[in-house]
Amino acid sequence: PGLSRREVLFGTAGVMSAFAAGGFAAGQAQASDHALIMSHLDHGIVPGTLTKDMMSFSPDGPPPVLRFKQGERTSIGVTNHLDEASVVHWHGLRIANAMDGVPYLTQYPIEAGQSFRYEFTPPDAGTFWYHPHCNTLEQMARGMTGVMIVEEAEDPGFDHDLPLNIRDFRLGGDGQFIKLFKARNAARGGTLGTVSTVNWHVDPVFELQAGSLVRLRLAVTDVTRVGAYEIAGADARVIAIDSNPLPMPLPARDVVLSPGQRADIALRVPDREEDDVSLILKRKFDQNVLARFAPRGASARRDLSELTPLAPNPVPKADLSNAEVIEFVFGWSPEGDAPQASICGTLGYTFWSINRTAWPGDVPGPLDPLARLKLGKSYVLRLRNESPNDHPIHLHGVSFQLLRSNKRKLPPLVTDTALLMSEETMDVALVADNPGDWAFHCHVIEHQKTGLAGFLRID
Numbered sequence: 541p542g543l544s545r546r547e548v549l550f551g552t553a554g555v556m557s558a559f560a561a562g563g564f565a566a567g568q569a570q571a572s573d574h575a576l577i578m579s580h581l582d583h584g585i586v587p588g589t590l591t592k593d594m595m596s597f598s599p600d601g602p603p604p605v606l607r608f609k610q611g612e613r614t615s616i617g618v619t620n621h622l623d624e625a626s627v628v629h630w631h632g633l634r635i636a637n638a639m640d641g642v643p644y645l646t647q648y649p650i651e652a653g654q655s656f657r658y659e660f661t662p663p664d665a666g667t668f669w670y671h672p673h674c675n676t677l678e679q680m681a682r683g684m685t686g687v688m689i690v691e692e693a694e695d696p697g698f699d700h701d702l703p704l705n706i707r708d709f710r711l712g713g714d715g716q717f718i719k720l721f722k723a724r725n726a727a728r729g730g731t732l733g734t735v736s737t738v739n740w741h742v743d744p745v746f747e748l749q750a751g752s753l754v755r756l757r758l759a760v761t762d763v764t765r766v767g768a769y770e771i772a773g774a775d776a777r778v779i780a781i782d783s784n785p786l787p788m789p790l791p792a793r794d795v796v797l798s799p800g801q802r803a804d805i806a807l808r809v810p811d812r813e814e815d816d817v818s819l820i821l822k823r824k825f826d827q828n829v830l831a832r833f834a835p836r837g838a839s840a841r842r843d844l845s846e847l848t849p850l851a852p853n854p855v856p857k858a859d860l861s862n863a864e865v866i867e868f869v870f871g872w873s874p875e876g877d878a879p880q881a882s883i884c885g886t887l888g889y890t891f892w893s894i895n896r897t898a899w900p901g902d903v904p905g906p907l908d909p910l911a912r913l914k915l916g917k918s919y920v921l922r923l924r925n926e927s928p929n930d931h932p933i934h935l936h937g938v939s940f941q942l943l944r945s946n947k948r949k950l951p952p953l954v955t956d957t958a959l960l961m962s963e964e965t966m967d968v969a970l971v972a973d974n975p976g977d978w979a980f981h982c983h984v985i986e987h988q989k990t991g992l993a994g995f996l997r998i999d
């Protein structure tokens with residue numbers, strides 16, 4: 541705290557040249573496998589009106605679905621056509637720190653008009669997503685959240701693959717954005733959107749071949765909403781959570797997903813056209829159909845048992861007999877306000893902290909990591925929530941395994957984002973196998989931007 545941006549930049553000159561390597565001039569010869577153009581746009585979300593001042597990774601509509609192959613190198617050219625700085629983070633990918641897309645921690649922001657090339661080799665297969673890590677609340681709330689798929693080396697045998705980008709927008713009755721958040725909500729559960737969408741559509745109907753096997757890839761890219769999801773009207777099983785295959789598939793009922801989480805669901809489409817299937821979001825007091833799936837044509841007569849189980853991702857297993865325990869306390873902020881930052885933004889105040897330190901995310905500092913982990917060693921992170929709100933806790937760069945909780949029985953999931961419930965203490969384990977400074981924060985973006993953020997250093 542107390543360091544200006546300039547001091548931070550000068551203080552890390554050695555790192556700076558490394559940052560510069562990813563940049564490329566527009567029109568430069570080397571082609572990228574994928575291209576994203578950060579753009580402002582007007583787009584129809586609610587019928588009959590264009591929503592103004594949306595933001596996307598495309599000038600023409602929703603962020604494109606990116607598809608990579610497990611273990612294959614890929615490159616993504618990102619051009620910033622916004623009138624502000626931004627940066628792209630690849631949520632859940634265990635890649636080199638320099639490509640992780642966190643401003644000041646791993647690279648400088650991509651200024652308006654500038655470009656940056658990301659290059660990496662995804663080690664894990666599954667459903668992931670991407671989003672900015674700069675002025676994160678506003679850029680995400682206005683639309684910059686996209687789904688990203690890493691295909692398995694071995695084809696599991698689905699007939700179709702359907703990515704579902706699930707999120708809300710905060711729109712008024714006229715279809716235009718209303719205030720993106722309220723301070724009083726940021727200090728509580730966060731500000732909810734008003735219009736639920738799937739792939740930027742309200743209540744879409746997806747026509748699917750009758751009797752076929754479809755892989756639904758749910759990605760909750762909302763800035764706030766925690767919900768329970770269900771597939772009604774068909775045989776459907778959850779086969780992976782947060783990109784990692786489940787040892788045993790589960791019925792697609794009450795699948796709790798918080799912001800940043802994903803679920804892969806194997807759906808067996810009904811044989812008859814009149815048998816509609818729906819994706820339901822259950823909220824506290826009601827439920828809501830988010831999307832429908834309509835069987836069409838002659839039945840393909842497939843059966844869920846014909847699928848090849850997904851192979852586990854190569855995430856190393858922690859050695860619990862030699863794991864050091866590190867404690868993290870998620871709670872209120874000791875301070876009242878955050879300095880305004882001209883680039884990548886703060887909300888102007890802090891409410892939250894990790895280990896009593898409030899970092900408003902995406903801005904220079906803190907210079908000290910919350911913890912230092914030795915490369916190659918096993919750790920148990922003891923996550924203690926002393927607040928009455930739930931926090932989806934996300935760690936960049938490494939996946940962790942859920943061990944135990946003082947409140948409930950945890951499935952042995954491997955994940956990058958875990959919902960830490962009010963007053964819960966949860967132990968998770970990991971191997972610190974990826975060197976670098978890794979952001980560690982709540983994925984309710986208002987919490988992240990008002991202090992519930994920091995980073996871990998692995999070296």
Ligand code: C2O
Pocket residue numbers: 629631671673800934936979981983
């Ligand atoms: Cu999905 Cu640091 O974020």
Ligand code: CU
Pocket residue numbers: 629630631632934935936
């Ligand atoms: Cu992430």
Ligand code: CU
Pocket residue numbers: 930931932982983984987988992
């Ligand atoms: Cu939170």
